[in-house]
Amino acid sequence: xxxxMIIIAALFVVATASVAFAQAAPAGTTAGNGLDSSGSILMxxxxxxxxxxxxxxxxxxxxxxxxxxxxxxxxxxxxxxxxWFVAGGKAAMIRGYGAQYPYLVVFYKADGSFSxxxxxxxxxxKDSSWGTIEGDPGDRFKVDSIKLEx
Numbered sequence: 001x002x003x004x005m006i007i008i009a010a011l012f013v014v015a016t017a018s019v020a021f022a023q024a025a026p027a028g029t030t031a032g033n034g035l036d037s038s039g040s041i042l043m044x045x046x047x048x049x050x051x052x053x054x055x056x057x058x059x060x061x062x063x064x065x066x067x068x069x070x071x072x073x074x075x076x077x078x079x080x081x082x083x084w085f086v087a088g089g090k091a092a093m094i095r096g097y098g099a100q101y102p103y104l105v106v107f108y109k110a111d112g113s114f115s116x117x118x119x120x121x122x123x124x125x126k127d128s129s130w131g132t133i134e135g136d137p138g139d140r141f142k143v144d145s146i147k148l149e150x
Contacts, residue, residue, distance in 0.1 A: 047107045047115055050148055054102040057121055060133040062141040066119065068104055068148075076149040078104075080119065081141045090116045095123040102129050106148055114145035 055075065058065040063081040070076040084091035101122050107115040122129050 046110050048110070049105050049107050051103060051105045052148060054104050054119075054121075054129070056129055056131055057102060057119070058131045058133045060137060060141070062137060064119065065133055065137070065140075066104060070149050078146050078148070079137075079140045079143055080117070080146070081143065084117075090114075091119060092116075093119045093121055095121050097123055106146060114147070117146065 052068040052070075054066055054068045056067040058067075061082070063079060063084070066078045066080060067075050068078065080091055083089065085093055101120055103120050104117060105120070106117045109115050124130075
């Protein structure tokens with residue numbers, strides 16, 4: 001009996017303390033996450049993501065050659081310089097596992113110009129989605145932006 005009373009008292013203290021530390025969100029918003037009370041987005045983003053399925057990533061000292069699906073039966077390629085893959089750069093590589101890997105998300109601004117990209121690749125470099133480029137690729141990695149083909 002004494003044990004039950006201690007548990008009930010502890011739950012009461014926790015419940016009243018949580019009310020004291022709760023912060024009210026401004027009217028019409030939910031806790032500062034950019035959504036209104038209905039869950040819709042308050043502001044329209046200036047960036048538009050485009051996702052494509054990647055079939056193969058070829059690594060080279062100058063960057064990555066990415067082969068991606070263009071439509072149902074054809075493929076296209078994109079060259080991503082290694083200079084883009086730095087903190088604050090134009091690209092980021094996220095490695096992981098799963099059936100959805102590898103894929104590429106390219107972010108464009110409202111005017112259609114390239115902003116940045118995220119390359120999601122398999123963590124295991126021995127996976128069949130990884131390859132290497134032999135020889136000199138020439139000037140193919142000297143690009144400032146990427147325009148996906150569809």
